[in-house]
Amino acid sequence: MADKNIVLMQGNEACVEGAIVAGMRFYAGYPITPSTEIAEVSAAKLPKVGGKFIQMEDEIASISAVIGASLTGQKAMTATSGPGFSLKQEGIGYAIIAEVPCVIVNVQRGGPSTGLPTSPAQGDIMQARWGTHGEHSIIALYPSTVKEVFDMTIRAFNLSEKYRTPVILLMDEVVGHMREKIELPDPEDIEIYNRKKPSCDPGEYLAYKVKDQDIVPEMASIGEGYRYHVTGLVHDEFGFPSNDGNVAEKLITRLVEKIENNIDDIVECEEYKLDDAEEAIIAYGSTARSVKTAIDTLREKGRKIGLLRPITIWPSPKKQIESLAKRVKRIVVVEMNLGQYYLEVDRIAGKFTNVIKLNRVNGELISPRDIISFIEEG
Amino acid sequence: MVSQLIDKYFRTERLPHIWCPGCGNGIVLRSIVKAIDNLGLNKDDVCVVSGIGCSSRASGYLDFNTVHTTHGRALAFATGIKFSNPKLHVIVITGDGDCSAIGGNHLIHAARRNIDITTIVFNNNIYGMTGGQYSPTTPTGDRGTTAPYGNIDYNFDLCQLAKASGATYVSRSTVYAANMIIKQVEEGIKNKGFSFIETLTICPTYYGRKNKKGDAVDMMNYLKDATVNISLYERLPEEDKAGKIPIGEIYRTTRPEYTEKYEEITKLF
Numbered sequence: 001m002a003d004k005n006i007v008l009m010q011g012n013e014a015c016v017e018g019a020i021v022a023g024m025r026f027y028a029g030y031p032i033t034p035s036t037e038i039a040e041v042s043a044a045k046l047p048k049v050g051g052k053f054i055q056m057e058d059e060i061a062s063i064s065a066v067i068g069a070s071l072t073g074q075k076a077m078t079a080t081s082g083p084g085f086s087l088k089q090e091g092i093g094y095a096i097i098a099e100v101p102c103v104i105v106n107v108q109r110g111g112p113s114t115g116l117p118t119s120p121a122q123g124d125i126m127q128a129r130w131g132t133h134g135e136h137s138i139i140a141l142y143p144s145t146v147k148e149v150f151d152m153t154i155r156a157f158n159l160s161e162k163y164r165t166p167v168i169l170l171m172d173e174v175v176g177h178m179r180e181k182i183e184l185p186d187p188e189d190i191e192i193y194n195r196k197k198p199s200c201d202p203g204e205y206l207a208y209k210v211k212d213q214d215i216v217p218e219m220a221s222i223g224e225g226y227r228y229h230v231t232g233l234v235h236d237e238f239g240f241p242s243n244d245g246n247v248a249e250k251l252i253t254r255l256v257e258k259i260e261n262n263i264d265d266i267v268e269c270e271e272y273k274l275d276d277a278e279e280a281i282i283a284y285g286s287t288a289r290s291v292k293t294a295i296d297t298l299r300e301k302g303r304k305i306g307l308l309r310p311i312t313i314w315p316s317p318k319k320q321i322e323s324l325a326k327r328v329k330r331i332v333v334v335e336m337n338l339g340q341y342y343l344e345v346d347r348i349a350g351k352f353t354n355v356i357k358l359n360r361v362n363g364e365l366i367s368p369r370d371i372i373s374f375i376e377e378g
Numbered sequence: 379m380v381s382q383l384i385d386k387y388f389r390t391e392r393l394p395h396i397w398c399p400g401c402g403n404g405i406v407l408r409s410i411v412k413a414i415d416n417l418g419l420n421k422d423d424v425c426v427v428s429g430i431g432c433s434s435r436a437s438g439y440l441d442f443n444t445v446h447t448t449h450g451r452a453l454a455f456a457t458g459i460k461f462s463n464p465k466l467h468v469i470v471i472t473g474d475g476d477c478s479a480i481g482g483n484h485l486i487h488a489a490r491r492n493i494d495i496t497t498i499v500f501n502n503n504i505y506g507m508t509g510g511q512y513s514p515t516t517p518t519g520d521r522g523t524t525a526p527y528g529n530i531d532y533n534f535d536l537c538q539l540a541k542a543s544g545a546t547y548v549s550r551s552t553v554y555a556a557n558m559i560i561k562q563v564e565e566g567i568k569n570k571g572f573s574f575i576e577t578l579t580i581c582p583t584y585y586g587r588k589n590k591k592g593d594a595v596d597m598m599n600y601l602k603d604a605t606v607n608i609s610l611y612e613r614l615p616e617e618d619k620a621g622k623i624p625i626g627e628i629y630r631t632t633r634p635e636y637t638e639k640y641e642e643i644t645k646l647f
Contacts, residue, residue: 026462048647052461052640057487061454064447064484068427068458071445072466076458094448222443223463225422229389229438231446240392240438241446 005184011149011176012037012079015105015169016045018153019077021187023194024103025051026076028065030058030084033117034173035107038079059084063091063104070100071230073221075157079105081173082115085124085131092166093132094232096255099164099208099217101195103156106168107176110363119363120173122285122336126343128168129314135252137259139266140168140314142284146180152311158193159266163258164216170313172286172336174365195219202226208251209237215258259315267312269320273299274306279375280324282308282345283334287366291334294371305375316344325349332375334358334366387411387421389441396435400586400594402553402579406500407436409556409577410469413563425466427456429476432507433500433579436471450481453488456495464637467567470497474515475505478534482514489543489572493636496566496573499536502581510584521588540574541629547573548629553580554601555625565627571635578605578623 009017015038019027027042039055046053052069056062059080066076080088085106095102108124110116124131128140139159143152153169160167198205198218207228210217220226233241234248242248259266270288273295274280283291288309298305308324310317325331331349333342333356342357349355358374360366384390388411397403414424424442428434430449437444443466447455452470460468477485477499488495504522505511512522512529515536519528541548547569551558559577566573580586580597591597604623606614611624 026458028458047640047644050644054457054461056454056457057483060451061457061484061487064451064454065458065461067447068445068455069462070458071455072459072463074462076462090448091451222425222445222459223422223466227421227441227443229444229446231438232448233446 008179008181009146010179011146013041014146014150015153016041018150022154022157023075024077026069026074028054028056028062029078030062032081032084034109034176035079035081059087063088066102067095067100070102071222077103081107082109082111089131095166096136097232098230101160101164102166103160104168107171109173116363125340128170137256138314140170142170142313144285144288147182161193161195174286206237207239263315267317269317270309272307276304277306278304279330280306280328281332281334284310284313287334290366290368293368297372318348321348325352330354332356336360383411387441388439392439398583400582403433403500405553405556406577409559410563413560416564419467423467425459426469427452428471431473431476433473450476453484460493460495461637468495470495472499474501475513478514486543489540489545491636492546492571492633494570498575500579501576502579504581504585506581506584510588536576537628545574546571546631546633549627550576550625552578552601552605554598
């Protein structure tokens with residue numbers, strides 16, 4: 001049996017390690033705190049595995065180059081923070097409508113605007129969901145430990161390839177910069193998903209036609225002989241622009257349904273001490289780690305309390321939240337913003353139970369003590 | 379001959395195109411295709427990337443790998459495509475607004491990197507698709523719907539911009555001199571580096587009408603009269619250069635190409 005591969009690693013570094021294991025061979029980015037190490041580590045590692053790194057002139061250029069690379073068949077990623085995430089939204093919308101797999105990492109910082117560049121915040125929850133214009137669905141994952149950053153980056157690529165859609169990986173500044181001891185799995189034990197490619201004659205290839213029961217079309221790479229058209233306009237099954245209302249309705253509905261109808265496959269949650277819980281906390285990312293410590297203390301004091309931690313934050317774990325809401329007397333949503341995910345939880349759980357919130361936007365973590373006081377006081 | 383080019387390189391089921399009567403874009407597009415035909419490129423190895431605007435609709439009509447991107451970003455998408463698969467011949471079709479206003483940053487940096495992309499700008503001096511607003515190449519004093527009292531901006535010399543930014547092949551031609559476009563696109567594709575080809579085209583519908591330039595024939599005649607071959611232009615006395623636009627090969631140099639430079643890094647490991 002091989003020795004365990006145990007390393008001390010930073011969250012941002014783990015993101016690149018996971019990405020390379022997932023098959024990332026193209027990275028385009030622009031320097032921005034607190035995500036810059038993802039670009040730096042990619043620049044060092046990619047040429048060693050035959051991949052490509054490019055520092056583009058801005059954030060929009062970076063996501064655009066990533067989409068271009070993905071169209072040639074490469075798995076591609078970009079990473080950014082705060083203001084850069086705002087600029088990525090243009091490209092995210094293009095990748096959604098043109099169905100181009102790619103991964104966008106957002107190591108969050110305080111906002112709006114330049115905000116608090118080096119402090120943790122969870123203010124981009126709704127921007128991850130609705131940042132780009134127009135009707136759409138999105139997949140966003142939210143790791144809370146360095147090990148989970150590694151795992152979720154791989155999962156982000158897998159989901160992106162499987163559903164031909166951009167996947168957002170949201171990280172907290174503290175998770176990106178924290179160093180933790182992690183055990184890297186044997187690459188052979190890791191499941192990797194690659195986009196489905198056409199096997200038909202190029203003359204018969206319809207780039208955006210779905211087959212039978214499948215809701216995701218097969219994707220040819222540029223240069224393989226399947227010449228087709230890619231556009232950000234509403235398009236027909238050939239990929240050509242269309243102003244036909246029926247074509248638009250069919251396309252937009254399919255793009256949303258390919259995610260919303262596969263929630264059970266996409267959603268991942270952690271339940272912590274919920275079996276006998278009479279009250280529950282919902283939290284994600286680094287905040288959930290404070291919550292776990294608080295729960296341990298509160299349980300020692302006799303309170304039956306537990307945590308539901310969405311790891312897939314979008315689409316939201318509706319079934320799990322609803323089921324929880326039906327069996328607890330209240331849900332507390334703890335997050336480093338003024339109640340963004342609270343809105344989603346209250347929408348799902350509000351008719352079954354009391355939903356309240358604990359928030360902070362001063363650039364400091366919410367501590368276990370803060371959570372314990374809040375729970376005990378009310 | 380023209381119809382043979384259409385059958386061979388156009389997605390005929392996508393025609394007719396959306397361009398207005400008298401528009402010069404068709405001449406540029408035919409010239410690009412003729413250049414590709416002259417070079418004998420395999421259609422599967424050609425990727426045409428365009429931005430947003432009238433000219434950028436051209437990609438959809440062509441039977442190559444075609445990508446119609448977001449406004450101004452064609453060169454950024456193209457950089458990802460070329461860098462990821464350097465075997466492809468990547469050709470960018472863009473307009474004056476697309477490449478020098480919203481996409482100006484991408485233009486100067488693609489040129490600076492000298493990445494092997496051939497960029498063809500359809501310069502009609504106006505935003506046509508949105509109905510005639512002034513662009514960075516609308517001459518000072520001319521009118522657009524957003525310059526109802528005359529444009530007070532100083533207009534770009536796109537070729538000088540590309541040259542200063544690091545392009546290794548820079549040329550200008552006009553839709554009156556279609557054979558020159560063909561030759562320049564051939565040279566641009568053959569150049570191992572960033573090639574910038576400005577084609578002066580005409581928009582009788584918006585730029586022409588707004589500025590009383592006459593009909594398409596009048597505008598073609600203007601292009602004929604206002605342009606001078608660069609070799610001749612350089613010998614003109616300064617006072618005779620006013621109002622004249624040099625055409626031909628503006629600049630050419632040799633510098634290492636971006637994807638090849640990166641390949642050298644990859645070989646270190």
